[in-house]
Amino acid sequence: MAAxxxxxxxxxxxxxxxxxxxxxxxxxxxxxQYFPKNPRSLGVKSFDRSDAARxxxxxxxxxxxxxxxxxYPCNLASPSAEVRERTALSLLNDLDIAESCGSLxxxxxxxxxxxxxxxxxxxxxxxxxxxITERWQGSCRLLIENQAGNHGFMGMTLEELVQIRSLCREPxxxxxxxxxxxxxxxxxxxxxxxxxxxxxxxxxxxxxxVLALHxxxxxxxxxxRRDRHARLGEGELGMAGIAWLLEHFPGVPxxxxxxxxxxxxxxxxxxxxxxxxxxxG
Numbered sequence: 261m262a263a264x265x266x267x268x269x270x271x272x273x274x275x276x277x278x279x280x281x282x283x284x285x286x287x288x289x290x291x292x293q294y295f296p297k298n299p300r301s302l303g304v305k306s307f308d309r310s311d312a313a314r315x316x317x318x319x320x321x322x323x324x325x326x327x328x329x330x331x332y333p334c335n336l337a338s339p340s341a342e343v344r345e346r347t348a349l350s351l352l353n354d355l356d357i358a359e360s361c362g363s364l365x366x367x368x369x370x371x372x373x374x375x376x377x378x379x380x381x382x383x384x385x386x387x388x389x390x391x392i393t394e395r396w397q398g399s400c401r402l403l404i405e406n407q408a409g410n411h412g413f414m415g416m417t418l419e420e421l422v423q424i425r426s427l428c429r430e431p432x433x434x435x436x437x438x439x440x441x442x443x444x445x446x447x448x449x450x451x452x453x454x455x456x457x458x459x460x461x462x463x464x465x466x467x468x469x470v471l472a473l474h475x476x477x478x479x480x481x482x483x484x485r486r487d488r489h490a491r492l493g494e495g496e497l498g499m500a501g502i503a504w505l506l507e508h509f510p511g512v513p514x515x516x517x518x519x520x521x522x523x524x525x526x527x528x529x530x531x532x533x534x535x536x537x538x539x540x541g
Contacts, residue, residue: 265290266325267475267506267533269516269526276308277315277361281324287525291325291513293367293472296357299331302350307357316362325513327403327437327472328358330368337371337385337414344388351392351402359400364513365471367403367437370415370424381414386427393430403437403472408445409485416446418462425469436466439474439517440505441490444497447483451497453504473514475502475533491518492529503536 268289273280277294284292297305319326331354334347354366371388373381392402404424407415414420425431443449448457457463477490478497493499506514514533521528 265534266511266513267515267530268292268324268513269530270294270329276311277357278311278318281315281318281322281326281361284326285318285322285324287527288530289324291327291515293327293329293474293515293517295331296328296354296361296366297331299329300333302331302333302346304349304353305357307360309360312357312360316360319362326358326361326363327513327515328354328361328363328366330354330366332369334368335372336368336388337373337381339373339375339384344384344391348388348392348395352395355392355396355398355400355402359398363400365401365403365435365437367405367472367474369405370407370420372407372411373414374412378413382420382424386424389424389434390429393428393433396433401433401435401471403435405437405439405474406442406446406448408439408442408487409447410445410487416442417448418457418460418466422462422465435469435471437472437474438470438505438509439476440497440502441474441476441478442487444478444482444501445480445484445486445488447485449501450482451501453500458508467509470509470512473505473509473512474517475506475514476517477502489518491521492516492532499532499536502533503539506533506537 268291270293280294371385477495479488479490480486
């Protein structure tokens with residue numbers, strides 16, 4: 261599998277950022293995703309900038325793209341001002357690490373708000389994003405990820421992604437990461453090729469700003485609003501839809517967040533991604 265493709269997987273940073281890039285390259289990945297720090301904490305990490313610089317140079321030399329994934333406690337729309345500020349500081353730290361590693365963006369989940377007027381949740385999310393972008397001067401972008409619906413109604417549709425970005429003061433610092441399982445579980449997508457959302461006004465507006473894909477199967481049916489990833493070729497989301505998604509976003513880094521194959525790697529799933537694409541080609 262040539263490293264010049266843009267298909268890859270989430271990899272461990274055990275041993276450092278360069279080690280993560282080397283791990284992805286050894287697997288034949290053309291892209292990879294990693295956690296820049298502890299994914300369970302909003303703490304700010306003091307990181308080894310020399311290791312990050314070596315990661316950047318290695319990826320440039322090998323032609324590998326990378327994206328970082330923010331910690332799970334991040335909540336851009338939290339009703340708590342303290343949590344929103346901790347989220348902002350954590351994401352600024354992630355952006356610094358990712359930029360140092362040569363990554364194109366940091367993935368962050370759409371905000372969650374379950375209190376009172378839902379419009380307040382969107383307002384808080386926009387304010388938090390503005391607070392981050394006004395303090396960030398790098399080229400690495402914050403990539404808002406669509407939700408499956410398991411945390412509430414917010415962030416399931418492309419209309420929401422597009423509208424939130426358009427209402428922010430510095431939209432050029434923001435992009436999108438689409439998760440195939442989330443699109444499917446939310447009910448936005450039934451898994452068929454050429455779905456209505458792709459040709460909708462929001463789908464067309466979003467397309468140029470989708471800078472990363474999470475390629476995951478779904479254990480549960482479309483519309484279940486249950487976020488449980490399945491290996492490619494297993495579960496309810498078929499490979500025809502996955503292949504279409506990859507074709508619809510050509511050249512966009514597409515990473516697996518699924519359980520590994522029997523050999524402990526994602527090699528078989530990576531090969532299956534490429535095989536399905538070749539059928540369409």
